[in-house]
Amino acid sequence: MxxxxxxxxxxxxxxxxxxxxxxxxxxxxxxxxxxxxxxxxxxxxxxxxxxxxxxxxxxxxxxxxxxxxxxxxxxxxxxxxxxxxxxxxxxxxxxxxxxxxxxxxxxxxxxxxxxxxxxxxxxxxxxxxxxxxxxxxxxxxxxxxxxxxxxxxxxxxxxxxxxxxxxxxxxxxKGISPNQMIDLKALMGDPSDNYPGVKGIGEKTALKLVQQFEHVEGIVSNLDQLTKSQKAKIEQDLEMLYLSRQLAEIxxxxxxxxxxxxxxxxxxxxxxxxxxxxxxxxxxxxxxxxxxxxx
Known part of the structure; x- marks a missing residue:
């Protein structure tokens, strides 16, 4: 062949x-x-x-x-x-x-x-x-x-x-698909590229949320299923979450x-x-x- x-x-x-x-x-x-x-x-x-x-x-x-x-x-x-x-x-x-x-x-x-x-x-x-x-x-x-x-x-x-x-x-x-890496980075940010993602959400939590809800949209439309503290963090940094997703995507x-x-x-x-x-x-x-x- x-x-x-x-x-x-x-x-x-x-x-x-x-x-x-x-x-x-x-x-x-x-x-x-x-x-x-x-x-x-x-x-x-x-x-x-x-x-x-x-x-x-x-x-x-x-x-x-x-x-x-x-x-x-x-x-x-x-x-x-x-x-x-x-x-x-x-x-x-x-x-x-x-x-x-x-x-x-x-x-x-x-x-x-x-x-x-x-x-x-x-x-x-x-x-x-x-x-x-x-x-x-x-x-x-x-x-x-x-x-x-x-x-x-x-x-x-x-x-x-x-x-x-x-x-x-x-x-x-990672337990996620390659394109979900964009959503992962939207949540946890990237210190080497200097954007914050959602303050207070690290890789472990970000991975769990992406595995559970697939992507940023899925997470945002299911905020009521999140813990009180996760929900508060995301609501507070919603704009940065979307901006970080834009920065992370090739x-x-x-x-x-x-x-x-x-x-x-x-x-x-x-x-x-x-x-x-x-x-x-x-x-x-x-x-x-x-x-x-x-x-």
Whole structure:
């Protein structure tokens, strides 16, 4: 039986940040002779090539955040306001890493006003054709996109360690379906994205309510069945509950352009090697695919 084509959607920021901070703690910024730090890009490439050789996708695209202002900051100005400015050593790596992705002949996708997750969601949910989709990230928020053809590869510590989620494994872990994660986060909020949900409702209670009433609407229309304290908390924070749900939901209708054909994984060795040399990378060339020589 012929293998279905697989599109791997990569959360570029998640890989770059993870790679940068893994070495930044010890001050290893890998500054090259031009004075440019390259530690994040170096680690990004290592994550990227390790995942490609582990999962062997036929198609790959990398999605990016495009600045910190998005439709979410417009509806809630404190969204992600707890994040500090990017470290000065990381700033020049944002554009350079995209050049490296281009050298692999892989599309960079992103749109101002939206997050990488929204671009990933849009492609994952609207891509025509009979193909499997895997999403490579370190961010659990993306698990809401899981379905029968979308799996999520979560990066674990180090390189080459993954936790692969399907709707079944997610249900085993949480006892809810992937899209109910949006309602879960609406109730409990998300400290890393800096929105509160309903004050005083933690994950345990939120899970119980979502399991019992399915979604935010179900909970709100059955407030009389809740305990007195749960009811009071939700009534008091009703507006924030709905707002948090809006913030938690990945948008799957972002007006981006993408094509499956452009995402075919097919890179020229020399292009990539030239880029590696320009950045003064050592050792990474050994990770390039040799079993399948590209034209």
């Amino acid at each position: 012929e293998q279905k084509p697989t599109l791997m959607l990569v959360d570029g920021m998640a890989l770059l940040f993870r790679a940068f901070f893994a070495t930044a703690v010890t001050g290893q910024f890998m500054i090259n002779s031009k004075g440019v730090p390259t530690n994040g890009i170096h680690g990004f490439v290592k994550h990227f090539l390790t995942a490609v050789s582990s999962f062997k996708p036929t198609h790959v695209a990398v999605c990016w955040d495009m600045g910190s202002k998005t439709f979410r900051t417009e509806i809630f100005q404190d969204y992600k306001a707890n994040r500090s400015e990017a470290p000065v050593e990381l700033i020049p790596q944002f554009d350079l890493v995209k050049e490296v992705v281009e050298a692999f002949n892989v599309p960079n996708i992103g749109l101002a006003g939206y997050e990488a997750d929204d671009c990933i969601g849009t492609i994952a949910k609207n891509m025509d054709g009979d193909l499997n989709i895997s999403i490579l990230t370190g961010d659990r928020d993306i698990l809401q996109l899981l379905d029968e053809r979308v799996s999520v590869i979560l990066l674990q510590k180090g390189y080459g360690n993954y936790l692969v989620h399907t709707p079944e494994t997610f249900y085993e872990e 948008k799957c209708d972002v007006p981006i352009e993408y094509s499956l054909e452009e995402a075919i994984l097919n890179y020229k060795h020399d292009h990539v090697l030239n880029k590696f040399q320009e950045l003064e990378f050592k050792g990474l060339h050994k990770m390039l695919q040799t079993e399948k020589e590209y034209a």
